[in-house]
Amino acid sequence: MKKLVSIGALAAVSALTLAACSSAPEESGSSSTAAATDTPAASLDYTACMVSDSGGFDDKSFNQAGFEGLQQAKADLGIEVSTAESTSDADFAPNIAAMVDAGCDLTITVGFLLGDATAEAATSNPDSSFAIIDVTYEDSFDNLKSLTFETDEAAFLAGYAAAASSKTGVVGTFGGIQIPSVTIFMDGFLSGVEYYNEAKGADVQVLGWDGENGSFTGDFSDQTKGQSTAQGFIDQGADIILPVAGPVGLGAAAAAQAAGDVWIIGVDSDWTLTTEYADIILTSIMKNMGPAVYDVVKTSAEDGFSSEAYVGTLENGGVGVSAFAANTVDEATDAEIQEISAGIIDGSIEP
């Protein structure tokens, strides 16, 4: 036993020695000037901060997207950033307060659960600016900006494309929890399919959502539930499935891959890039939260804060659909989708 330990220790020490042989950096006059040269020339004296909800910054959904936008802003603009993850609802108010105390110029919070805490902080700290993703308020605040996304516009296009390319005439969708930021995808998807049925006299069925009730897995973490829900749809003949449940959707993708000849529609980001199921992704309904956060931080830091609400639409690129998989959507349909997209932007088509 002792021998084993000493061999292990020797190995560790030699590994450390090899790793630690590189030379020390030159000692410069003062460390602060060294640090200053690392940052971009156009460095701004601005601190942007972010508080997650209890999903954390690795939730593969809105927390992560917002976090990446913030990190991008840090890299490009040379601003300071600070982040805090909440482990439970009880952490929201203290985390926001800590940001204000730390002198954040702009504090971005993520998700409807932080709505009350953010509004309260905005009211009691009129000198700080705040922004919140996925929340709108009835009252308006001078120092609180809301960032929302009309994802139903993009989901409408995906629904139309799904209806046009389904071979079985059955498509399915399910959500994580029945909350507005989830059902808005399902609403748009359903309307898109109905629009196709009306335009083409077809009868493509949607499983899992009828506009009021539908299939929900109950959380945003259990992938096996996504797998079994998707399997249920596949058994009923669905060949295109839209899971609106964050990482739970990966379970649906696994079921689709196992079944073969079943397509998945990704949500939030382009799933051909962010998941390992690139070859079965028909398209992705993108909710571009990262770029939106980046823009808000950039504008606020360079030109000053504006409390005017940001709404991501097809028109401003805040939402959109990614390129369709090869050999799924024919050219005629693609042209129709372009037309519908234009129709949604000019208001002639209601998603």
Add this chain to the structure above:
Amino acid sequence: MSAEVDKTETAEAGKPPRDTRALLREIAESNSLVVVLAVVASLIIGGFLIVLASPAVEEALGYFFARPADTFKAAWDAVSSAYSAMFRGAVWNYNGDTFAQQFRPITETLTMATPLIFAGLGLGMGFRAGLFNIGAQGQMMIGAMLGAYVGFAWNLPPVLHLIVAVTACALGGALWGFIPGILKARTGAHEVIVTIMLNYVAANLLGFALSKDAFQRPGSDNPQSPAVADSAAYPLILGDNYRLHLGFIVALLAAVGVWWLMERSTWGFRFRAVGANPNAARTAGMNVSIAIVGVMTIAGALAGLAGSAQILGTERSLTAGIAGSFGFDAITVALLGRSRPLGTVMAAILFGGLRAAGPALQVQAQLPIDIVLIIQSLIVLFIAAPPLVRFLFRLPAPSREKVVTA
């Protein structure tokens, strides 16, 4: 050194296999020094983890042999900035500009400790009665659910409204504690299984309620209730600058109440007798069934009050995450407090402090929140293994405990 280890090992091996009850008793009766040393040991190990997590240390390690002093300096900076941020976040913010900012951390600690005190007291009672109640989480949710409904849907005069809402919280928790109690007393169903399952039932019931219009804000489909009326909320006891609310005082009173119940009343004697040896208690003419149901119901009511600290104190509106992880943290608190009211209050304040330090650790020391959770878990680990702490600090095994565990 090795001789000592051998002695302990043989002493351990020589003992008959212990059942859960004896193990619980051993944990409950481990001496206070071990508890303090467990906290110290976990802070030391936490320090090593902080060093490992520090990017500055990693960088300095890269050229360790060229200039080793850098590594030690970086390590020291990482640990000292973490623990000083912890102090500033939980006790006294000496960097604060105003007195309110300086004083706020300690009030945050007490605020965070409030639900832990309530739930920990209930669980501690259960432990002393030999009941391993895992259900504080569910009891808290049901309590918070009822209290929230009374708080936002009913319209009552100020003081009465608060009293009714708090009572509703306690009743909800009591109901959720009564069910495993009566099942255990009547059918022998094990309370660990039943309370764990009831946690799921409560969580899904809460999710279901929040999907209905009756529990949602008008004009919104989000699973979030309206805020409870001001008349139903615990008043802030130190003014608007601090979140500390009346619930903390109620929790302290509950601690005194539980102490009196367990140490001074006949019922408490019965509870403890059932915990020490149910067969002997039955032979002595005590009604074990009633004692079990009574302990579980009171523990449930206290967990329900923990729910009131959240819904009527800090959060004000009901969400699926209203109970956070307080119900489970309270198990640790009760064990750390050796199931005694005073110990539970102290342990709850320690844990409240660790939680309150979370934002400062993340924002000021740029540490992941996981470090706090790791330190909490290490404390549990050391508390659960008194011989390990004694070994680390070279303490002799106390004779009292040998008698207890023999």
